[in-house]
Every structure is written in C-alpha cells, then in structure tokens.
Amino acid sequence: MTVTTPDTAATVEFRGLRREFGPTVALDGLDLTARPGELLALLGPSGCGKTTALRMLAGFEHPDSGEVLVDGEDVTRVPAHRRDAGMVFQSYSLFPHLDALDNVAFGLRMRKVRTAGRRTRAAELLELVGLADKGRSFPHQLSGGQQQRVALARALALRPRVLLLDEPLSALDAKVRLTLREEIRRLQQELGITTLFVTHDQEEALSMADQVAVMHAGRLEQCAAPAELYGRPATAFVAEFVGTMSRIPGRLVEGGVEVLGQRLPIDGQAPEVSATSEVDVLVRPEAVGVRAEDAGSARVVATAFLGAAVRVTVRLADGTEAKADLPTHEAAALVAGAAVSVSLPQRPVLVAERTR
Amino acid sequence: MARLTLWRWGVLGLAGLYFLVPLAASVVFTVDVPGQGIDLDAYTQIFSTGGFTSSLLLSLELAAATIALVLLLMVPAMVALRLGAPRLRPVVEVVCSLPLVVPPIAFVAGIGTVLKWGPEHLSRTPLFQTFVAIQNPDFPFVLVLAYVVMALPFVYRALDAGLRSVDVRTLVEAARSCGAGWPQALVRAVLPNLRGALLNASFLTLALVLGEFTVAQLLGFQPFAVWIVNISGSQAQLSVAVSVLSLLVTWVLLLTLAGFGGRTRTTSRG
Numbered sequence: 001m002t003v004t005t006p007d008t009a010a011t012v013e014f015r016g017l018r019r020e021f022g023p024t025v026a027l028d029g030l031d032l033t034a035r036p037g038e039l040l041a042l043l044g045p046s047g048c049g050k051t052t053a054l055r056m057l058a059g060f061e062h063p064d065s066g067e068v069l070v071d072g073e074d075v076t077r078v079p080a081h082r083r084d085a086g087m088v089f090q091s092y093s094l095f096p097h098l099d100a101l102d103n104v105a106f107g108l109r110m111r112k113v114r115t116a117g118r119r120t121r122a123a124e125l126l127e128l129v130g131l132a133d134k135g136r137s138f139p140h141q142l143s144g145g146q147q148q149r150v151a152l153a154r155a156l157a158l159r160p161r162v163l164l165l166d167e168p169l170s171a172l173d174a175k176v177r178l179t180l181r182e183e184i185r186r187l188q189q190e191l192g193i194t195t196l197f198v199t200h201d202q203e204e205a206l207s208m209a210d211q212v213a214v215m216h217a218g219r220l221e222q223c224a225a226p227a228e229l230y231g232r233p234a235t236a237f238v239a240e241f242v243g244t245m246s247r248i249p250g251r252l253v254e255g256g257v258e259v260l261g262q263r264l265p266i267d268g269q270a271p272e273v274s275a276t277s278e279v280d281v282l283v284r285p286e287a288v289g290v291r292a293e294d295a296g297s298a299r300v301v302a303t304a305f306l307g308a309a310v311r312v313t314v315r316l317a318d319g320t321e322a323k324a325d326l327p328t329h330e331a332a333a334l335v336a337g338a339a340v341s342v343s344l345p346q347r348p349v350l351v352a353e354r355t356r
Numbered sequence: 357m358a359r360l361t362l363w364r365w366g367v368l369g370l371a372g373l374y375f376l377v378p379l380a381a382s383v384v385f386t387v388d389v390p391g392q393g394i395d396l397d398a399y400t401q402i403f404s405t406g407g408f409t410s411s412l413l414l415s416l417e418l419a420a421a422t423i424a425l426v427l428l429l430m431v432p433a434m435v436a437l438r439l440g441a442p443r444l445r446p447v448v449e450v451v452c453s454l455p456l457v458v459p460p461i462a463f464v465a466g467i468g469t470v471l472k473w474g475p476e477h478l479s480r481t482p483l484f485q486t487f488v489a490i491q492n493p494d495f496p497f498v499l500v501l502a503y504v505v506m507a508l509p510f511v512y513r514a515l516d517a518g519l520r521s522v523d524v525r526t527l528v529e530a531a532r533s534c535g536a537g538w539p540q541a542l543v544r545a546v547l548p549n550l551r552g553a554l555l556n557a558s559f560l561t562l563a564l565v566l567g568e569f570t571v572a573q574l575l576g577f578q579p580f581a582v583w584i585v586n587i588s589g590s591q592a593q594l595s596v597a598v599s600v601l602s603l604l605v606t607w608v609l610l611l612t613l614a615g616f617g618g619r620t621r622t623t624s625r626g
C-alpha cells in the first residue's frame with residue numbers, strides 16, 4: 001500500500017529537559033534520543049514524567065529549560081500545529097460530531113486538501129487499520145479498540161515525521177490490547193516512522209519496542225534494547241522495575257560477593273560501600289534454584305501456578321523473601337512450609353546497596 | 357407497568373390542565389362577545405394599533421444582538437477558563453450569578469444614572485457621541501448591554517453544563533496535533549460539540565429579551581413587552597388578547613429555534 005513512506009525517518013532528541021509544576025518536578029534534566037524509524041518505549045512508574053516528555057515533543061507543554069530536537073532542528077518554540085507529529089491519546093479523543101472517515105480526514109481538511117483527495121486518503125487509512133467498513137460510524141457507535149484504531153489512522157493522515165502514542169491501549173481490555181499492540185508494531189515497521197510509545201506496562205514495552213527508556217522521577221535511568229534492559233540492567237531501579245527481582249543479602253569480599261554460602265563474581269561495578277560490606281544481591285526468579293531438603297534453612301511461603309512454571313516464594317533463614325521460578329514437575333514436592341535449600345548459579349550477579 | 361403509564365398520563369393531564377385551562381379561558385374571553393357569538397375584533401384591533409411590527413422587530417433585533425454578543429463573550433472566556441485557569445471557575449461563577457441577586461429596578465436605576473451623568477461630564481469628548489449612539493431609539497444598544505448582563509447567569513449555566521460533558525482539553529489538543537491553529541481548533545472541534553449548550557443559551561436569552569419589561573420601560577424604549585403593556589391600557593379584552601398573542605409569538609420563536617437546532621443535528625448525523 002502506498003499510504004505513507006517518509007523518505008527519511010526523523011531523529012528525535014531531548015536535551016536536558018526540565019519542567020516543574022509548582023512544587024513537583026515532572027522532568028529533571030531528561031536526555032534521550034530516538035533513532036530514525038525506531039519504536040522507543042518510555043517506561044516508568046506513574047508520575048515519572050512520561051506524558052510530560054511526550055507532550056513536549058507534541059508541543060502541548062513547554063520546558064522550563066532544555067530543548068527538543070527533530071532531525072537536529074530545535075523545535076522547542078514551534079507551535080503544536082506545525083510540529084508535524086501525529087498523536088494518539090490515552091483517553092478516547094475522536095471528535096464526537098464527526099464520523100470515522102471525517103475524523104481521519106480532519107487534518108487533511110485543516111491542510112486544505114480537496115474533498116475528493118481527502119476522502120480517498122481517509123478511506124485508505126481506515127483500510128490500513130482494518131476499519132474500511134466503519135467509515136460512516138460515529139465514535140459513540142465504535143468500540144474502544146476501534147476508536148483507538150481510528151485515532152491511529154487520524155494521527156497518520158498527515159504523514160507525520162514522528163508518531164506519539166500516550167498509553168493508547170490502557171483503556172482497552174486485555175485481549176484487544178494484545179492484538180492492537182501487534183498491529184501498531186506492524187504498521188510502525190511498515191511505515192518506518194519514528195515512534196515514541198508511552199506505557200507503564202513493562203510487558204508491552206519489552207515486547208514491542210526497539211529501545212526501551214526507563215524513566216524514574218523525571219530522569220532517564222537507562223535506554224537500551226529490551227534484552228539488554230532485562231539481562232543487564234544499569235541501575236538497581238531498572239533491575240527491580242523491569243521484570244521481577246529478589247534481593248538476597250550478601251557480603252562484599254575480595255573479588256566478589258558472598259551470598260547463600262557461595263562466592264560469586266560481581267556483574268558490572270560493585271557499589272561503593274563505606275562502613276560495612278553488607279550489600280544486596282539482585283536475582284531473577286529463573287536464576288534461583290530451590291531444592292527440597294530436610295536440613296535446609298529456608299521455608300516455602302507460597303507457590304503460584306503460572307502454567308509452564310511455578311513461582312515459589314521462599315523465606316530465607318534471615319527472614320528475607322526470594323522468588324524462584326521452577327518447572328512445574330520439579331515444584332510438585334514444594335508445598336507451603338516445606339524445608340528447602342536455595343542456591344544461585346555460578347554466574348556474575350548484580351549487586352546493589354543494602355536498602356534496609 | 358400499566359399502572360405506571362396510567363400515573364404518567366394522570367400527571368401529564370393535570371399539568372396540561374394547569375396550563376391549558378387559564379389559556380383556554382383567556383382565548384374564550386377574547387373572542388367571545390356576550391350575546392353576539394364569536395368575534396375576532398380584539399385581535400384585529402391589535403394589528404391595527406400602530407407599532408406591533410416595529411416593536412416585535414425591535415425585540416427580535418435586540419435578542420439577536422444580545423445572543424451574539426453574550427456568546428462571543430462567554431464561549432471563548434469559558435473555554436479559556438477550562439483550559440487555562442480552572443481554579444478561577446468559582447470566582448467567575450459568582451460574578452456571572454450576580455445579576456440574579458441585583459433586582460432589575462436597582463440595575464436600571466444605576467444605568468439611568470450613568471446615562472444622565474455621562475453626557476454632562478463628557479460633552480467635550482468624543483465619548484459624548486457614544487452616549488448618544490447607544491441610546492438611538494431605533495436600536496438602543498444600551499439595552500443590549502443591559503440584557504447581556506442579565507443573561508449571564510443563564511448563559512453561564514447552559515455553557516458550563518455543555519462544557520462538562522466534553523473533554524475540551526483533549527479535543528483541542530487532538531485538533532492541534534492534526535494541524536489546526538487555536539481558532540480553528542475552537543471552531544471546528546469544540547463548538548460543534550457544544551451545539552446543545554449554545555442552543556440552550558440562545559433559547560434562554562431569547563426568552564429573557566422577549567419578556568423583559570422593567571429595564572426597557574424605565575429607560576424609555578419600546579420593544580415588544582413594553583408595547584403590549586402600553587396598548588392594552590384599560591381595555592380588558594384587548595389586554596388579554598395581547599398576552600395570548602405574545603405567548604403564541606414566544607412559543608413560535610422558541611419552537612423555530614429548537615427546530616432549527618434539531619434539524620441541523622439530524623442532517624449532520626445522516
């Protein structure tokens with residue numbers, strides 16, 4: 001289909017963005033770059049400034065300091081309607097008085113495209129999002145998922161240089177969410193359009209994005225490909241925000257860390273620990289080994305069946321809890337209260353400062 | 357179910373009686389001359405008395421000007437209030453409700469004082485001409501100004517209800533990300549969704565202006581309401597005929613307005 005193929009996708013760059021709303025600091029020096037044609041997910045807890053960052057790129061919000069660059073060009077002072085950015089909002093944002101076709105054609109009408117031309121193009125776009133037969137339906141006659149598809153078509157109608165999606169799926173039910181996110185990804189790759197996707201759902205971010213930027217309190221914690229983010233988190237915050245992490249107490253020793261009676265090398269840099277050498281070792285549930293053993297000092301607290309695996313929560317001798325994922329057949333003997341021993345594989349581990 | 361329907365008809369019938377009995381009595385009174393049967397004299401008399409058309413036209417012109425002015429003033433103000441300063445809303449609400457508290461008599465006394473004071477003190481300035489112009493009896497703009505103030509409480513409430521039911525911020529932002537500037541976003545994305553509210557506001561303002569007597573009378577102008585009172589004078593039959601007629605005129609106008617709004621809605625839907 002010849003709907004949109006931007007000759008060159010745009011680079012988007014945030015430089016030192018700062019924004020305060022009264023006492024709250026929404027963005028605290030955000031630096032971030034999206035490469036041409038890639039889907040960058042902005043991931044972070046509620047209130048960390050994701051929406052604010054996106055709205056700055058759209059032109060609805062202005063930074064106190066810092067700048068927004070598109071293709072190296074400073075657009076900080078460009079008003080929203082000249083930004084060339086298509087946006088899909090979290091809430092349903094279709095114009096209630098227009099049918100789907102006119103909604104999609106709205107931007108073309110603003111650009112003074114002839115009626116025939118904009119009809120054709122709007123119909124093409126509706127077909128692209130799989131709603132060719134719904135052109136004459138009004139928003140209140142469409143389901144939530146259909147409305148967001150129309151909103152997506154509307155955002156793409158002007159062939160924008162960047163596509164901005166602010167939690168477009170959060171109001172939809174789980175099943176629609178899954179299909180729609182695959183569809184968004186397919187479209188985005190087909191069109192090769194640089195896309196910023198805000199979400200607080202890590203699974204969504206990891207499964208769709210080329211790069212995931214994890215934000216925390218208005219700053220960028222780490223921006224990396226999903227696999228790297230999961231496997232080699234740069235900070236303790238990222239480690240614990242993305243996926244599940246357990247903290248197991250350990251002690252820094254010469255050339256490594258001592259944890260659960262094992263001595264393991266440290267992945268990356270060991271944290272600066274001043275007075276004591278007490279640290280926490282961060283482990284993913286799939287890395288934790290749990291074996292039933294009558295002499296074991298740990299106790300099973302709870303088990304949860306996840307399908308192929310069982311997530312076992314164990315309480316260690318010192319009272320900390322750790323989570324482990326075991327194949328279902330291995331976990332049969334592990335009932336709540338059973339004595340077990342816990343071990344880690346001989347691999348470098350992430351170490352973080354003790355928080356308790 | 358049947359009992360419920362019965363109840364409904366009962367209530368409707370009672371309400372209808374409450375309105376229709378006095379109305380029917382009035383009509384009968386105006387057309388029935390004892391001993392001579394039906395006679396439309398009272399009505400022909402109204403039309404033969406000079407000033408019916410001119411005063412009605414004046415009232416309609418005043419209403420149109422008031423509606424235009426009050427909407428031009430209030431719609432942008434209230435949208436801006438929603439988008440920019442939601443915390444100011446209670447203040448604006450109170451200010452817009454003040455005309456309900458100030459009696460029209462006090463209001464018109466104030467206006468009269470200003471109109472007298474103005475020409476005396478400003479006779480050497482160009483403002484003098486302004487004072488003369490707004491009191492032109494063919495189109496007393498000062499009445500429009502007064503009616504705008506008096507319509508504020510109703511217009512505020514009608515618009516506020518309309519704005520509550522749409523997400524103005526998202527609509528404006530969606531329009532702007534589609535390449536619409538501020539005025540276009542307002543006209544193309546927000547206003548069409550406020551049609552009901554705009555219609556309500558116009559409706560209330562029209563009814564207010566058509567029925568307004570105190571201010572117009574005391575400032576010495578003669579729109580429809582004042583004319584009715586003037587010609588009815590001491591002739592009982594004529595005065596009742598006139599009030600029946602004014603009721604009909606008001607209804608026809610309001611129905612026209614409603615029909616107009618309703619029709620545009622259905623055509624845009626179809």
Ligand SMILES: Nc1ncnc2c1ncn2[C@@H]1O[C@H](COP(=O)(O)OP(=O)(O)OP(=O)(O)O)[C@@H](O)[C@H]1O
Pocket residue numbers: 021024025026044045046047048049050051052053200
């Ligand atoms: N217009 C505003 N006025 C005042 N405070 C604001 C405004 N917009 C955002 N904030 C504050 O800025 C911070 C960041 O908000 P933002 O909407 O960017 O968060 P978010 O990461 O999108 O969160 P969520 O996942 O809940 O949508 C929050 O503390 C929020 O309360």
Ligand SMILES: [Mg+2]
Pocket residue numbers: 050051052
């Ligand atoms: Mg948000």
